[in-house]
Amino acid sequence: MNLRCRSILLLVAVLAGYSNVYAQQQSASVPRKKSSAIPARKANEKPAPAKPAAEQPSPADKLVNCEKLNESLISELIFDATNRERRRAGLPEFQASGQLRQSAVGHSADMAKRNYFSHQTKGFILNGPFSDRIQATGLRATKMAENIAMLSPVEKMLLVGASSTWFGGTKGGQLVSEDCRTYRQLADEALKMWMNSPGHRRNILDGSLNSLGVGCALGWRDGIPYVYMTQNFARVP
Known part of the structure; x- marks a missing residue:
């Protein structure tokens, strides 16, 4: 499938309500150089710690x-x-x-x-x-x-x-x-x-x-x- 056909399909997906899919795949329509690829996470590499949830105000501060x-x-x-x-x-x-x-x-x-x-x-x-x-x-x-x-x-x-x-x-x-x-x-x-x-x-x-x-x-x-x-x-x- 050439680049023009792929772009048309992505546009159809947006019109059908799949805007999230389009946003995630938008950059994929442009070929990347190998040097810019993001390396996969190593098996023994720990994931980044999750951000702490925002503290809820105490009842006294409501x-x-x-x-x-x-x-x-x-x-x-x-x-x-x-x-x-x-x-x-x-x-x-x-x-x-x-x-x-x-x-x-x-x-x-x-x-x-x-x-x-x-x-x-x-x-x-x-x-x-x-x-x-x-x-x-x-x-x-x-x-x-x-x-x-x-x-x-x-x-x-x-x-x-x-x-x-x-x-x-x-x-x-x-x-x-x-x-x-x-x-x-x-x-x-x-x-x-x-x-x-x-x-x-x-x-x-x-x-x-x-x-x-x-x-x-x-x-x-x-x-x-x-x-x-x-x-x-x-x-x-």
Whole structure:
């Protein structure tokens, strides 16, 4: 078969959808000199090592999903970041308390559901101070404290089609978010806010407190996503 016929057959293969075959054989239509041939691999020659697969980001370094919050992950990261501040101050780390976490999760969820921000839980039957809510879990503590925060996982945002585009003033607009925080960034930002506030910092670095529970919940206010965060501290004998 001459070179012209071979080229026509290759063109037909391309038109029939065999573009990969054509690409692989394209250079074969031109005769090569023997000196340019690639030598075969020797029997005892080891193949080149495969390239390592790209490392997948850890869950903590993934962007926060504004539709479905990984509550246990963000709470764990806040707990760890809090103990990091304790270590820096030369204080013993907080011990995890399931009862304090129960109180914290319930309060964050209630704030998100009822769209408020307060230490008093509106959905709690007693509607009293946070200490009543903690004691209702059955925990017996000699001292209790609480930190709360409300932080958006979106650093920059654009509101489209809203009656007002200033932060927190939209009605019926579409949220277009940019530069979302990762779970780790969100937890670190919460700790930064608390540590820059004397009262919240005092609770975190109170050496007489030894137990901590963290709970978070996702809520929306005026079309903006927020993560409600609660830290419940206690001294448990």
